[in-house]
Amino acid sequence: MKKKHSLSTDAIKGGVNEYATPRGNSRVKVLRVLAILASLCLGLLLAISLFKFGQGSLHDLSQAVITFRPMGIFLITLSTLLHFFITAHKWRLAAAAWGQEMQFKGGYVFYTAIIALLGQFLPYQLAVTGGRALALRAHDNIPIRRGIASTIYDSFFDVLVPLLIFCSAPLYCTGVLSTAHALLMSITMLIFGGFMVSLAGKHFLPFTLALLARIPIIKQKLHGCAAAPDDTEFPNGAHSSLYFGRIYLWSTIRFMNLSFRCALIAWAAGIPVGLMPILYVGGVGVVSLLISITPGALGITEWGVAGILKASGLASTQAVSFALLARLSILTSVCISALIIATVTLVKWRIRNSKNPFSPRQ
Numbered sequence: 396m397k398k399k400h401s402l403s404t405d406a407i408k409g410g411v412n413e414y415a416t417p418r419g420n421s422r423v424k425v426l427r428v429l430a431i432l433a434s435l436c437l438g439l440l441l442a443i444s445l446f447k448f449g450q451g452s453l454h455d456l457s458q459a460v461i462t463f464r465p466m467g468i469f470l471i472t473l474s475t476l477l478h479f480f481i482t483a484h485k486w487r488l489a490a491a492a493w494g495q496e497m498q499f500k501g502g503y504v505f506y507t508a509i510i511a512l513l514g515q516f517l518p519y520q521l522a523v524t525g526g527r528a529l530a531l532r533a534h535d536n537i538p539i540r541r542g543i544a545s546t547i548y549d550s551f552f553d554v555l556v557p558l559l560i561f562c563s564a565p566l567y568c569t570g571v572l573s574t575a576h577a578l579l580m581s582i583t584m585l586i587f588g589g590f591m592v593s594l595a596g597k598h599f600l601p602f603t604l605a606l607l608a609r610i611p612i613i614k615q616k617l618h619g620c621a622a623a624p625d626d627t628e629f630p631n632g633a634h635s636s637l638y639f640g641r642i643y644l645w646s647t648i649r650f651m652n653l654s655f656r657c658a659l660i661a662w663a664a665g666i667p668v669g670l671m672p673i674l675y676v677g678g679v680g681v682v683s684l685l686i687s688i689t690p691g692a693l694g695i696t697e698w699g700v701a702g703i704l705k706a707s708g709l710a711s712t713q714a715v716s717f718a719l720l721a722r723l724s725i726l727t728s729v730c731i732s733a734l735i736i737a738t739v740t741l742v743k744w745r746i747r748n749s750k751n752p753f754s755p756r757q
Contacts, residue, residue, distance in 0.1 A: 434518060434689045441694020442722075445701060445715060459664060459716050460723065467663020468727060474656040475728040479736060481649045483507040486527065488642045489549035490542075501740050506530040508736040511729050515691040519684040520550070552646040554685055555592070557678030559584040560650070567671050568706040577671045585647060593640040653677045657721065664720045672707040676700050676721075697722060 446456075483503035510526035528542030560581045567577040654677035661668040668676070679699040683692040697718040704714035 431517065431690070435693070438689030438691075438693030438695070441689070442697055442719070445694065445697050445718065448701075448711070448715065455712070456716070456719060459720055462665065463720065463724070464663040464665075467659055468724065470659050471656055471663070471724050472728040472731050474652060474659060475725070475732040476735070478649065478652055478656070479507050479511065479732060480504060481645060481652060482511075485549060485552070485642060485645045485649060486546075488638075488645065489552075490531065490545050501743065502530065502534055504736060505740040508733040512733040514684070515726055515729055517690055519687045519691055523550075549642075550685055552592075552642055553649070553681055555588060555643075556585065556646050556650045557681045559588045560674050560678050563671070564675050564703070568703075574669060574671055581671075581674065589640065589643050589647075592643045650677060650681065653680060656725070660721050660724050661717060663724070664717060666709075666713050666717050666720075668704065668709065668717065669707065672704055672709070675703045675707070676717075679703055680721075691726075693722070 483506075486507060487503050506526065510522055510530075513526060514522040524543050524546045527546045528537075528539045531537040531542040531545075532539055562584045563572060563577040563580040566572040566580075567574075572580065654674050657676045657680070658668070658673050661673065680696055683696040683699050686692075687695055689695060697715075700718040700721060701711075701714040704717060705711055709717075
């Protein structure tokens with residue numbers, strides 16, 4: 396007669412101890428590598444299927460890359476650098492809401508750039524959530540789960556802005572609204588969202604975080620952190636209406652910069668994309684990164700971008716070309732921008748330590 400097993404504390408500890416052995420660690424590492432390779436294969440499969448769907452050819456794609464304006468890469472890189480600084484500032488605001496502050500001077504910008512680079516080769520939200528939590532842990536000894544909670548809190552604002560923009564998408568794509576009316580509706584929704592966040596944010600955001608914590612994958616990461624009453628009380632006066640208004644404003648500025656980068660890509664590629672489709676494309680990029688299961692949302696973003704452009708009236712070949720060129724140009728600009736920021740930060744760090752070699756390294 397087989398013995399029944401119950402999920403007891405001893406059993407859980409035994410499972411942890413099993414994976415704490417060298418054999419268990421190697422098994423986990425192998426599984427992680429296999430998961431990353433599987434997600435990469437899925438992303439490539441989605442991208443290739445999109446290429447076939449658009450009835451394109453390698454010759455057409457190579458010609459589009461060759462005719463891509465060099466000035467476009469320069470401007471896209473500047474926009475990416477600005478994106479890193481805005482994102483780092485938002486991260487600092489979100490971390491402050493949870494009583495966190497990185498002591499490493501320039502650390503927010505530095506780690507934002509490095510995490511963005513890693514996010515091109517790993518599932519983006521995994522890289523952001525894990526990378527930020529580890530950075531705060533390394534420099535300020537902040538618990539991992541509180542670092543994860545602050546990242547989810549920050550991501551809430553990132554996804555809120557494009558969702559408000561998307562409210563006009565169905566009416567615009569079906570021809571009910573003109574460009575001017577769709578833009579007016581999107582601006583109205585953004586203003587309304589800003590008022591709601593400022594007025595009801597103190598009660599709404601903790602409730603949202605507690606609700607998100609009930610989702611299995613988020614609950615597994617947070618271990619109930621966001622649902623705990625003491626963790627949903629934001630210190631340092633961060634629960635004020637002024638604070639929520641500030642972080643919402645910076646989220647909106649961040650989104651507009653991303654949309655401007657999409658407009659630069661369309662200009663450099665010579666593809667005529669209207670104002671509202673550009674805003675929708677920027678929203679697709681943000682949302683797809685937050686729910687990505689492939690490295691850098693490879694394939695998922697391309698399908699979403701091509702789909703929204705096709706629904707907006709752009710030809711299939713041009714929609715697919717824009718999606719693929721956006722992937723290549725953004726990857727290039729992220730690599731260049733991350734290299735610039737990493738080099739400047741490390742040089743400043745060495746100069747500071749050479750002037751005062753006895754100062755503690757942060």
